[in-house]
Amino acid sequence: MGGVYSSEKIAGVFSYESSEIDWCEDNYKHSEHVVEYFNTMSSFTFFIISPIMLYLLHPYAKERSLSIHMVWILMIFVGLFSAYFHMTLSFVGQMLDELSILWVLAVGYAVWFPRKLFPSFIKDRTMFSRLVMVITVITSMSSFVKPTANAYALNCFGLHLLYTLALEMRCCTDQRALRLAKLSVGLWILAISCWISDRFGCSFWQRLNFCYLHGIWHILIVIAVAYGSTLIAYLDANNEIPYSLPGLQYWPCDKWALGFPHIVLKGIAKTQKHC
Numbered sequence: 001m002g003g004v005y006s007s008e009k010i011a012g013v014f015s016y017e018s019s020e021i022d023w024c025e026d027n028y029k030h031s032e033h034v035v036e037y038f039n040t041m042s043s044f045t046f047f048i049i050s051p052i053m054l055y056l057l058h059p060y061a062k063e064r065s066l067s068i069h070m071v072w073i074l075m076i077f078v079g080l081f082s083a084y085f086h087m088t089l090s091f092v093g094q095m096l097d098e099l100s101i102l103w104v105l106a107v108g109y110a111v112w113f114p115r116k117l118f119p120s121f122i123k124d125r126t127m128f129s130r131l132v133m134v135i136t137v138i139t140s141m142s143s144f145v146k147p148t149a150n151a152y153a154l155n156c157f158g159l160h161l162l163y164t165l166a167l168e169m170r171c172c173t174d175q176r177a178l179r180l181a182k183l184s185v186g187l188w189i190l191a192i193s194c195w196i197s198d199r200f201g202c203s204f205w206q207r208l209n210f211c212y213l214h215g216i217w218h219i220l221i222v223i224a225v226a227y228g229s230t231l232i233a234y235l236d237a238n239n240e241i242p243y244s245l246p247g248l249q250y251w252p253c254d255k256w257a258l259g260f261p262h263i264v265l266k267g268i269a270k271t272q273k274h275c
Helices: 002-014 037-042 045-056 058-064 066-088 091-112 125-142 147-169 175-200 202-207 213-240
Strands: 246-251 260-265
Touching: 002 091, 037 066, 037 213, 045 058, 045 066, 045 213, 045 260, 058 066, 058 213, 058 260, 066 091, 066 213, 091 125, 091 147, 091 213, 147 175, 147 213, 175 202, 175 213, 175 246, 213 246, 213 260
Parallel strands: none
Antiparallel strands: 246 260
């Protein structure tokens, strides 16, 4: 009997709508196999933007550390697990979605957190990275205690990143970097506003028959991460590899000052990107 009960319990966490979270979008509106259709489809934005950012940041990562690529490799998994979660609204989908975001944040902290802000007992980045990984493993296990609180905890990490970015930008005079910072913060505020509105203002949006704010959050947040991570990488390059003379440009055409930002290393041989 115990084995049957265990099998049923395991199957239950994989079953449709086993998660306590249900977003504002109408369930099964467009497909009997997809619970939240637009939220699922919008998750595929991660599959489009992540490979682009992997390509654009490669010259910087090659010079600095190839481990930086892990940020955008994990972002692909965020998109995959987000799509699975919104397709099923299963408990397993929810946990995979949230834990993948947690590990993206962990890798970001490990590779980019400024050395000058390390705790006094940290000797080098290797030691700091190990500490981050230990904390992330503990946090990953504790996330199963109160799953409904995970999303709010992850957003708190976002606030800390904004605070850290503000500290780093205080002495910055590069106009391109300042503009990118404003765009990054603006996109993040817009994205988080969509997330909060969908979570707490659902009845209002249902009256307007517009229940797609969480899907819009997916699109805005991946663009915000592209902008914000490039800015952080640029500040990191100035601190860690200043000899490379890092600069900011936009792809596919720098003259537009739109599109996807990336870092050019003027102090070493590089592949020139043209419009």
